[in-house]
Every structure is written in C-alpha cells, then in structure tokens.
Amino acid sequence: MRFLHTADWHIGKKIHGFDLLEEQKDAFQQILQIAKAEKVDAIVIAGDLYDRSVPAVEAIEVFNQMVIEMNLQEKFPVLAISGNHDSSTRLETGGPWFVQSDFYLHTRLDQAFQPIEMKNTQFFLLPYFEPISARLYFENDEIRTIEQAMNEVVKEMKTHFDLDKKQVLVSHFFVAGSEKTDSETKLMVGGLDTVPLSVLNAFDYVALGHLHGKNALKAEQAKYSGSPLKFSLSEIDQKKGVWIVDTENQKPLLEFKEIHPLRDIIQIEGSFTDLISPAFYESIRKEDFLHVKLTDRAVIPNMMNQLRQIYPRIIGVERLYGREEHNENKTVKTELKTLAPKQLVEQFFSEVTGEELTAQQQDWIKENLAEIHQIERGK
Amino acid sequence: MRFLHTADWHIGKKIHGFDLLEEQKDAFQQILQIAKAEKVDAIVIAGDLYDRSVPAVEAIEVFNQMVIEMNLQEKFPVLAISGNHDSSTRLETGGPWFVQSDFYLHTRLDQAFQPIEMKNTQFFLLPYFEPISARLYFENDEIRTIEQAMNEVVKEMKTHFDLDKKQVLVSHFFVAGSEKTDSETKLMVGGLDTVPLSVLNAFDYVALGHLHGKNALKAEQAKYSGSPLKFSLSEIDQKKGVWIVDTENQKPLLEFKEIHPLRDIIQIEGSFTDLISPAFYESIRKEDFLHVKLTDRAVIPNMMNQLRQIYPRIIGVERLYGREEHNENKTVKTELKTLAPKQLVEQFFSEVTGEELTAQQQDWIKENLAEIHQIERGK
Structure with missing residues (x-):
C-alpha cells in the first residue's frame, strides 16, 4: 500500500485579510500531480479540511471541486477525517454516498472502529474529538483527558487488528513533545490535550494532522504532514509538502515531496528608500506575502500606502531599530x-x-x- | 411513472420560538409510508429543503438522516431542487456522489437542462434562481424578470424534449394568480417575481414549491404540494399532505394524500376561567400549538404564565373584545x-x-x- 499523507488544508483561511483560495487551489493541483507521479493507491487527509466550522460559500465551492477532481475524476480513494477546525456535522453531509467511490470521511468517534482495508493495510480514521465524546462512547465517566481517551480508543482499535496486515492510524491531535507555530489553534493549557507518543506504538504508521510543520514531531513512524501552505510568519522557514508512505516493507518507507507555493511568505529588509527603489523590488517576488523589516527610525508620512503600491500583499511591518518618538511611550x-x-x-x-x-x-x-x-x- | 410530489420541508424552522424538528421527523415518516404504500417510482421535492441558508447543526442532522433513509435505505430515487430558503452552494455538497444512487439534487440553473429520464417521463429540475443567473447563463442582458427568464428557460428545455415521453417540470416560484399565506417568504412587489401559468403549458405536469397551501394555484396540471406541516396561523384550515402523480395516462392522474401532524396548530376560544378549567382543557389536545382567543376584557394578572402551565405551546393570545384600558391608547x-x-x-x-x-x-x-x-x- 502506497499513499499520500497530507493534512491541515484550512480551505477558506485568510492571512491578514488576504484570501488564500488561489494559493490553495494551486497547492491542491500540486498534491494531485504528486499523487499521480507517485502512483499512490490513496490520498490521506488528516483533518482541518476547512478553516472554519461554517465555511464561506466560496470556500465550499473550492473544496467541493477539489474532492470531485480527486475522487470522481482522478479516481483516487480518499481517506479523511474532520479536524478541530471543521464542524463534524456539517462535513458529514454526503458521507454515506461518498463511500460508493472509496471516499471515506470519518467525522464521528464510532467510525474510528470501522477500519478501512486497502491492499495490505488497515486504516483507522479517527476524527478530532473531545474527551466528552469518549466518555459517552465508552460509558466511562473517568475519562477526562485525551490521553485517557486514547488509551481506550487504541485498546478498542486493537480488537479489530488483522495481524496479517499493517495498521495505519489517521488522527488529528497534539502529540507530546511536538513543536507548535503561530497558525495553529490555541491549545489547552496543562497538557490535557496531549497524547504521549507511546500510545501510538501499536501502529505501523500514524498520519497526523493539527500542527503545521512537518518536523513538529521527532518520531520515526508518526508524522505530521504539515499544512500544504505557510499560514503564518512563524512558518517562514518551513518546507511544505506531503509524505509519500509505502507500507510494503517491514518498516514503512517515507519520502517527503515538496509543494512550491503560488505566492510565498517572505521577509524583506531595508530602509524605506531601498524598498521603494526598482533595483530592489525588481529583484524579488513582490507579489508574495511580505513581512517588511524597516531599518529607518524616522517617521515616514504615508508609508503604508506607498509600500502597498509596490507590494500588494504586506502582512506586517516591523521597525528593526524602533521608531523616533516625541515622547517616551511608557510615560x-x-x-x-x-x-x-x-x-x-x-x-x-x-x-x-x-x-x-x-x-x-x-x-x-x-x-x-x-x-x-x-x-x-x-x- | 408514478411519483410523490412534496416541497417546502423547511427543516429547522421554528414557530414562535418552538422547534419543529420532532414534527418534521414525524411528517417525514408519514411521507415515506405514503411513498411505500403508493409504490411510487420516485420522490420529488420542489425546493426549500431547509428553512435557512445556514441551517443549524441539529437541522442538518435531521435532514441528512431523512435522505439517507429515503434514498440509501428505502432505495427511492429522489428528484430535488434548492428553493429560495436554501443556500444552493451549501446544499450542493455531495451532489455528484448522490447521483450514483439516483438522488438528483439540482442547485444551479445549468443543471435544469439535463433532464432526468425515468420510465416514460423526463424530469426537468429547475432550482430557484434570480433573473441575474438567467442573464449570465443566456448571455442576454435584457432578461430582467423571472417571466422573461422563464420564457428562455422553457425554450431551451424544449430542445431536450423527447416527444415519446412525458415532461415534468419541478420548480420553485410564484405562479401568477396563486394565493399566499403568512409563513411564506415576503415576495417582491410589482409582479417581477411571478410566472404566468401559460409559460408552463409545455409540460404534462409542473411540481411546484414555494407556496405552502396545496390549493394556492387553481390549475389542473400545475400544483403546489404545500408544506408537510402548518407553519403559521394563516394555514390553520389547510389540509397538508403530498400529491401522488401518475403519468401513465394521457393526462396525469393526481391524488392528494394527507399528512396528520404530530402536533397541530389549533385555536381555542373562551374566558380565562373556561380555559383553565379541566373540563375544557381535557377535552382538547393541549400539547398542540395554540392560538388563544380570549373573551375577557378584564386585566388578568400573570395570565401568560398561568396559561402556559396548562398549554405548553401557545403561539399567540388575542383579546376578542379588546382589553379594558385606563387610558385611551392613542392619546x-x-x-x-x-x-x-x-x-x-x-x-x-x-x-x-x-x-x-x-x-x-x-x-x-x-x-x-x-x-x-x-x-x-x-x-
């Protein structure tokens, strides 16, 4: 079994007011090209398909078109779960029809215990859930944390293990020891929402979603794919892409395939005079999403408007050495x-x-x- | 071809703050029973599946369950369109998968020109649309009214007519001469939104949605099914139900099958003393949605609370003979x-x-x- 692992599409997300739908459509086309070139048997999407529980109509149109292309036109089986950004009920619509063309979209905890078998592999699609759902599902009032819940979840999954096959878990949560960036949802304080890596040992591979960097977790058989695009400045140095996972060998083989954004997030640095000179701006991709580091200290009248005429997608301006002040701010x-x-x-x-x-x-x-x-x- | 014609389900609608989901589930079960008893070949739903463009999660759950039961479990082909209350894009999700099990849900004007053929009949599923959509679709800037648009729409539909078959139009608009009730959307002033009956002559039957009374239009071959439930006081005397339509004969055969609500909208009349006496309230269905006609003129302290203890679903109180006033209101x-x-x-x-x-x-x-x-x- 050879599959593509992606997650955190966040269709409909905006950065600093800028719509990303064009970038998201472009990244999707690259994912599709990779899937074809790598001849994968399925595409796995580990949650946060949408950015919001009630997506805008434009986001729905884009997402609908993506799944139509991926599953109905290109005939890729799709294995997906809802993430914490998705409304599980809203996403669920159509689910029972999707399976007719091998599009499995699990949004409820009980569905996690119906493994999808493809070739040599069993996929357990575990949507994002809160401890309360596990408390109800297992009729166990003592489940208070995701760690406790996951112990029960994995125990029940194991009863469905076919030992002649490989087991892959698709899930969307925060694994202890991972590193976060700014564009991820604020996570609960106190570790109630983290899952220790050891709980995941039962699986040959864990296809994770939630954190946006592919290196957020240092583990061999459990990976975040990361988001297909950078969603914040803190992700500026991350390589974005998807994992190609092959479970034919004893240990799964992993390869990372990069996605090159239509418009990147970059930083530029210089004095105002530098930044507005053609020699400078013609040497860079000025259509990118730009974080500007300004070296001037002087007040510059109408600065933002002047910069925006050259750089249409400024997502922030930072004064590297502060700004000349008439008064001391604190006073x-x-x-x-x-x-x-x-x-x-x-x-x-x-x-x-x-x-x-x-x-x-x-x-x-x-x-x-x-x-x-x-x-x-x-x- | 024998089909059931219903419309205006308005899943998620509330009356005077009272949730109707239980009533809607019950009415749906009756529709399903009628479909089975009448051995219909398909169920036609002429728009306004939901009450709001962004339905509540509870409404989505109920509606999803209904279509699963109707189409996947009971295997009825379903022919449906979006109405003015639905968001066409939100409703569209899943559409391309639904057709695999003969669930046709048309939400865009262009889909109206892809007739669905079943047995001896071609169904043209025309979703609710605004003149602007027709202007764009036909690339004709002169289309300003629904009447103009419908002339073009019908002309194009006719090019797809198979004259060996019957033609049924499923649509959702206001046909000139129909009668409205309070629970329907406020319609535009000036007749810009009305379609003359003559435009519809081309069809053997027109399955309409939009108006909530089955007798809103006096025409032989074009019918509103009406809503499955009463949604306002002005519908109090209407019989609710569905049409069973058979197109095997020269002229389609029509039969109206009644739906009996779980809780009806009724009026009660009497003095306050009458209304709170067991002899009175034990003789009626006090769980129904009640409009109260009070014969007293005297001020009654704490009246609503006292009535609500007996009648949990009061949707209005009317003083038949006015109320004693200390002052003249106008002054x-x-x-x-x-x-x-x-x-x-x-x-x-x-x-x-x-x-x-x-x-x-x-x-x-x-x-x-x-x-x-x-x-x-x-x-």
Whole structure:
C-alpha cells in the first residue's frame, strides 16, 4: 500500500485579510500531480479540511471541486477525517454516498472502529474529538483527558487488528513533545490535550494532522504532514509538502515531496528608500506575502500606502531599530487620562500606523470632535 | 411513472420560538409510508429543503438522516431542487456522489437542462434562481424578470424534449394568480417575481414549491404540494399532505394524500376561567400549538404564565373584545414624553403582555430605576 499523507488544508483561511483560495487551489493541483507521479493507491487527509466550522460559500465551492477532481475524476480513494477546525456535522453531509467511490470521511468517534482495508493495510480514521465524546462512547465517566481517551480508543482499535496486515492510524491531535507555530489553534493549557507518543506504538504508521510543520514531531513512524501552505510568519522557514508512505516493507518507507507555493511568505529588509527603489523590488517576488523589516527610525508620512503600491500583499511591518518618538511611550501611557481628545487621537494614530497625521487629517479630526462635543451637550 | 410530489420541508424552522424538528421527523415518516404504500417510482421535492441558508447543526442532522433513509435505505430515487430558503452552494455538497444512487439534487440553473429520464417521463429540475443567473447563463442582458427568464428557460428545455415521453417540470416560484399565506417568504412587489401559468403549458405536469397551501394555484396540471406541516396561523384550515402523480395516462392522474401532524396548530376560544378549567382543557389536545382567543376584557394578572402551565405551546393570545384600558391608547402615545420612567415601564409592560404589574414587579422596577438614576449621576 502506497499513499499520500497530507493534512491541515484550512480551505477558506485568510492571512491578514488576504484570501488564500488561489494559493490553495494551486497547492491542491500540486498534491494531485504528486499523487499521480507517485502512483499512490490513496490520498490521506488528516483533518482541518476547512478553516472554519461554517465555511464561506466560496470556500465550499473550492473544496467541493477539489474532492470531485480527486475522487470522481482522478479516481483516487480518499481517506479523511474532520479536524478541530471543521464542524463534524456539517462535513458529514454526503458521507454515506461518498463511500460508493472509496471516499471515506470519518467525522464521528464510532467510525474510528470501522477500519478501512486497502491492499495490505488497515486504516483507522479517527476524527478530532473531545474527551466528552469518549466518555459517552465508552460509558466511562473517568475519562477526562485525551490521553485517557486514547488509551481506550487504541485498546478498542486493537480488537479489530488483522495481524496479517499493517495498521495505519489517521488522527488529528497534539502529540507530546511536538513543536507548535503561530497558525495553529490555541491549545489547552496543562497538557490535557496531549497524547504521549507511546500510545501510538501499536501502529505501523500514524498520519497526523493539527500542527503545521512537518518536523513538529521527532518520531520515526508518526508524522505530521504539515499544512500544504505557510499560514503564518512563524512558518517562514518551513518546507511544505506531503509524505509519500509505502507500507510494503517491514518498516514503512517515507519520502517527503515538496509543494512550491503560488505566492510565498517572505521577509524583506531595508530602509524605506531601498524598498521603494526598482533595483530592489525588481529583484524579488513582490507579489508574495511580505513581512517588511524597516531599518529607518524616522517617521515616514504615508508609508503604508506607498509600500502597498509596490507590494500588494504586506502582512506586517516591523521597525528593526524602533521608531523616533516625541515622547517616551511608557510615560505617555500613564498620562493618557490627562490628554485632550485631539491629542489622544493623534497618539493612537501614530502608534497604530507609525505615521503622523497630515494637515488634512488634523482638520478632519478637529471638525469631528467639535461635532461630537455638540451632540454631547444635547444640542 | 408514478411519483410523490412534496416541497417546502423547511427543516429547522421554528414557530414562535418552538422547534419543529420532532414534527418534521414525524411528517417525514408519514411521507415515506405514503411513498411505500403508493409504490411510487420516485420522490420529488420542489425546493426549500431547509428553512435557512445556514441551517443549524441539529437541522442538518435531521435532514441528512431523512435522505439517507429515503434514498440509501428505502432505495427511492429522489428528484430535488434548492428553493429560495436554501443556500444552493451549501446544499450542493455531495451532489455528484448522490447521483450514483439516483438522488438528483439540482442547485444551479445549468443543471435544469439535463433532464432526468425515468420510465416514460423526463424530469426537468429547475432550482430557484434570480433573473441575474438567467442573464449570465443566456448571455442576454435584457432578461430582467423571472417571466422573461422563464420564457428562455422553457425554450431551451424544449430542445431536450423527447416527444415519446412525458415532461415534468419541478420548480420553485410564484405562479401568477396563486394565493399566499403568512409563513411564506415576503415576495417582491410589482409582479417581477411571478410566472404566468401559460409559460408552463409545455409540460404534462409542473411540481411546484414555494407556496405552502396545496390549493394556492387553481390549475389542473400545475400544483403546489404545500408544506408537510402548518407553519403559521394563516394555514390553520389547510389540509397538508403530498400529491401522488401518475403519468401513465394521457393526462396525469393526481391524488392528494394527507399528512396528520404530530402536533397541530389549533385555536381555542373562551374566558380565562373556561380555559383553565379541566373540563375544557381535557377535552382538547393541549400539547398542540395554540392560538388563544380570549373573551375577557378584564386585566388578568400573570395570565401568560398561568396559561402556559396548562398549554405548553401557545403561539399567540388575542383579546376578542379588546382589553379594558385606563387610558385611551392613542392619546397615551402622544404623551409618552411626559410620562415618568416608572409609568413608561408600566405602560410598556401592559401593552406587551396585556397584564398589570404585580406589587413585587413594581418594587423591582422602583429599585432598579433608582439604581440607574444613581449611575447616571455618576454616583
């Protein structure tokens, strides 16, 4: 059995307001090309198909088209689970029809105990779940953590093991010792949501989703595939892609196949004068999602607008050496109460934008504050 | 070809805050029983499967279970369209897989021109659409109304007619001359959304959805099935059910099969003393959805609470002969500005509930107004 392992598609996700659907469609086409080139027998998606429990209509259209292409047109069997970002019920619609074309989409805990057998391998598709579901399923009130739940889950799975076959677990959780990045969901504090690696020993391979870096977990037979795209600045140095897993040998063979994004997340660094000079911007992919590191300290009027005319997808600006200030920030903050309304607006504007108000903006504020004042006095 | 025609399921609808899922599941079971007893070859659902474009998770669970039972378990072919209450994109998910088991769910205009042939009949499944969709589909900027659009739609459908077969149109709109009830969506003013009956002459039968009464349209070969349940007081005298349509003869044979609701919408009338007497309430189905017609004119303290203890599903109370008033309403309204806060609250309460404040409620208001007054003065 040879399969492709991917996860965390997060269809519909935006970064800093920028839609990623074009990038996601492109990454999907690469996944499909890899699947064909590698002649895999199935595509495994380990949860977080959508970014939100109620995806936008545009996200649904894109995702529907992907599964149609993958499963109905290219005839790949698909083995998928819901992740913590998905609404299991919303995702479930159509499930009983999907199986007619070998598209297995498990969204409920009880489905995890119906292994899907393909060639020499049994796949256990375990959707993301909360301890309460395990408490109800096992009728065991003592299950309080995911670790306790997983002990029971694996115990029950083992009763379905066919020892002439390999066993692969597809799941979506945080394995103890993994490293997180900023784009993953905030996880619970206190380790209640982590699963020790030892629980997963029973399987020949564990195809994980949840963390967005392929190296988040240092283990031989349990891997995060990572997301197909970078979703935050903290993932800037990660290679993105999918695992090709072959279970024909004693130990599964793994190979990582890279995905090259339509538009990458990159950082650029320089003075404002550098950044707006053609010599600089013509040497880089200025259509990428850009984090800007500015070396200037001076206030630059209308900076963001000028940068955006050259770089349409700025996701952040950082002043490497700080910004020249008229006042010390800390002192100012304690004095906020004593500032006049106009000064408050000026200060807020400059803190948020890193710029000073223009004369026109100052006039506008003056007029509006006067109007508000009149309304307050009951005019 | 013998089929069952239903529409306007509105799964997830509430009336006056009361969930109808139990009633909807029960009505569905009756529809299924009718389909089996009548040995139909297919079930036609003419739109408004859900009540909202983004249905609640509970509604999705109920609807999913219904189609699984109807199509996968009982093996009925299903021919359905999206209505104006459905989100066509959200409903579309799974569509390409559904056809493998003869479940045809059309949500886009272009699908209307792919007739589904069963036995001696061609079904044209035309989802609810806006004129803009027809403008784009036909690349004709002059299409501004549904009538104009339907002329083009029918013309194109006719090119697919197999004259050895019967033609049935399944659609969801307002046919000129039909009668509306309160539970239907507010329709556009000015007739832009109405379709003349003559446009529909090309078909042997038109299975309509949108209006909730089976007799909304007086035409022989074009029928609204009506909703399976009453959704408003204005439907109180309607018989609800489904049409059984047989196209084997020259003219289609029609028979209406009634659905009996788990809980009906009924009206009760009497004095308050009558209504709370066991002799009265034991003689009626007090679990039904009740509209109460009260003959008293006197103010009755705590009336709603007392009635609700006996009748858990009151959807409205009407004073048949008005209510005794201390002041003339009209005069009062112009004087609202001169009332003290406590009087304002009293008046509002009595207008909304039809009751006077109890002594305890009066005390509570006094205390709270004092507190608000203190806050206003900056305490």
